[in-house]
Amino acid sequence: MIDIDKIRADFPILKQLVNGKPLVYFDNGATSQKPQVVIDAITNYYSNINSNVHRGVHTLSQLATDAFEETRKKIKAHFNPAHEHEIIFTRGTTEGINLVATAVTPFIKKTDEIIISGLEHHSNIVPWQLLCERTGAKLKVIPINDKGELEMDVFEELISNQTKIVAVNHISNALGTINPVEEIIEKAHKVGAWVLIDGAQSCPHMRVDLQALDCDFFTCSAHKMLGPTGIGFLYGKEDILNALPPYHGGGEMIKECNFEKTTYAELPHKFEAGTPNIADVIAFGTAIDYINKIGLEHIEAYEHDLLNYATQALLNVPGLKIYGTSAKKASVISFNIADLHPYDVGSIVDKLGVAVRTGHHCTQPIMDRFAIPGTLRASFAFYNTKQEVDVLVNALQKAVMMLS
Numbered sequence: 001m002i003d004i005d006k007i008r009a010d011f012p013i014l015k016q017l018v019n020g021k022p023l024v025y026f027d028n029g030a031t032s033q034k035p036q037v038v039i040d041a042i043t044n045y046y047s048n049i050n051s052n053v054h055r056g057v058h059t060l061s062q063l064a065t066d067a068f069e070e071t072r073k074k075i076k077a078h079f080n081p082a083h084e085h086e087i088i089f090t091r092g093t094t095e096g097i098n099l100v101a102t103a104v105t106p107f108i109k110k111t112d113e114i115i116i117s118g119l120e121h122h123s124n125i126v127p128w129q130l131l132c133e134r135t136g137a138k139l140k141v142i143p144i145n146d147k148g149e150l151e152m153d154v155f156e157e158l159i160s161n162q163t164k165i166v167a168v169n170h171i172s173n174a175l176g177t178i179n180p181v182e183e184i185i186e187k188a189h190k191v192g193a194w195v196l197i198d199g200a201q202s203c204p205h206m207r208v209d210l211q212a213l214d215c216d217f218f219t220c221s222a223h224k225m226l227g228p229t230g231i232g233f234l235y236g237k238e239d240i241l242n243a244l245p246p247y248h249g250g251g252e253m254i255k256e257c258n259f260e261k262t263t264y265a266e267l268p269h270k271f272e273a274g275t276p277n278i279a280d281v282i283a284f285g286t287a288i289d290y291i292n293k294i295g296l297e298h299i300e301a302y303e304h305d306l307l308n309y310a311t312q313a314l315l316n317v318p319g320l321k322i323y324g325t326s327a328k329k330a331s332v333i334s335f336n337i338a339d340l341h342p343y344d345v346g347s348i349v350d351k352l353g354v355a356v357r358t359g360h361h362c363t364q365p366i367m368d369r370f371a372i373p374g375t376l377r378a379s380f381a382f383y384n385t386k387q388e389v390d391v392l393v394n395a396l397q398k399a400v401m402m403l404s
């Protein structure tokens with residue numbers, strides 16, 4: 001069960017007033033808030049064990065290294081990859097995708113094809129466009145229907161022996177659609193393609209079992225799942241990561257370095273050049289512990305209930321239209337009200353203390369698909385409440401009165 005008062009007390013920012021009103025934070029799709037234990041983990045690292053990892057024999061360096069590597073163990077336990085060394089720390093989802101799209105370059109020919117979808121975040125579009133520019137390969141896009149779902153019959157037509165990589169998100173950040181990634185992975189593997197799953201939006205909301213999923217790559221960002229910004233991980237299957245060339249060169253990633261030839265360190269270090277973001281890796285581990293203390297199953301059920309409540313409540317606002325109406329959705333609602341500009345509505349609800357996102361949500365192709373400039377997006381976390389949804393609905397009604 002979710003003990004909402006106890007949970008909210010763990011998040012110091014939720015006690016704030018914004019523009020003189022209690023903060024209603026509905027921009028969790030952009031970044032989640034952080035519980036005090038995560039904030040404390042960062043301070044504790046710098047106050048007590050700050051030291052570089054994997055280097056010195058001295059005590060602090062060993063404490064720092066142990067705490068750093070402990071997070072990799074927590075990720076292994078939480079996401080169930082076959083091996084701990086298949087987890088590479090990155091700055092986040094964006095860097096994970098860029099790492100893969102760059103490192104696969106020698107494996108991609110001019111006649112090859114890369115498939116993405118019409119639901120992708122710019123960070124799962126542009127790195128593949130760059131790969132196609134480097135190699136001459138073709139980018140194909142799975143279109144979406146009016147509900148914001150992938151058109152899987154078109155995917156069947158697009159996929160062929162020329163397909164080398166399929167890269168799709170698990171959950172759409174703009175519309176909330178939960179994509180049929182199991183089916184995509186199975187079909188892609190039949191033609192021998194590698195599959196990258198952008199898990200930025202799934203990790204905070206649902207259980208992800210990497211071995212059961214059987215994707216070849218998976219990326220995520222800590223900051224959307226209660227952790228700090230600037231840290232995340234890339235999962236890759238061991239044999240594939242071993243076959244790929246390094247992404248960054250530098251310290252920590254070499255076995256032997258001399259001017260004639262350098263040999264690379266074993267996984268995961270081969271892909272972790274330079275001093276890592278130690279404090280934030282440690283705090284990421286604390287965030288995973290916090291989520292597990294509450295239980296992802298409880299989080300999922302609570303958010304689902306909140307999504308249903310909010311969907312009904314919002315549809316009571318005259319002229320409100322929801323974009324993204326798939327039966328399988330995470331706790332994200334994108335909408336517009338009549339012909340009011342989302343930015344104008346967003347500015348007014350902000351004055352009333354409610355934080356929603358307005359704009360294209362780094363998914364311009366989706367906005368083009370629906371021929372709109374952008375949407376308002378309310379994205380919920382398990383520390384949000386139905387009372388807060390009511391505050392949003394009232395704020396929207398005020399905005400409508402002021403703007404029309």
Ligand SMILES: *Cc1c(COP(=O)(O)O)cnc(C)c1O
Nearest residue numbers: 092093094121123169173200221
């Ligand atoms: C947020 C997000 C990204 C980018 O994540 P960063 O943390 O900015 O690197 C990519 N894909 C999706 C679906 C996202 O929601």
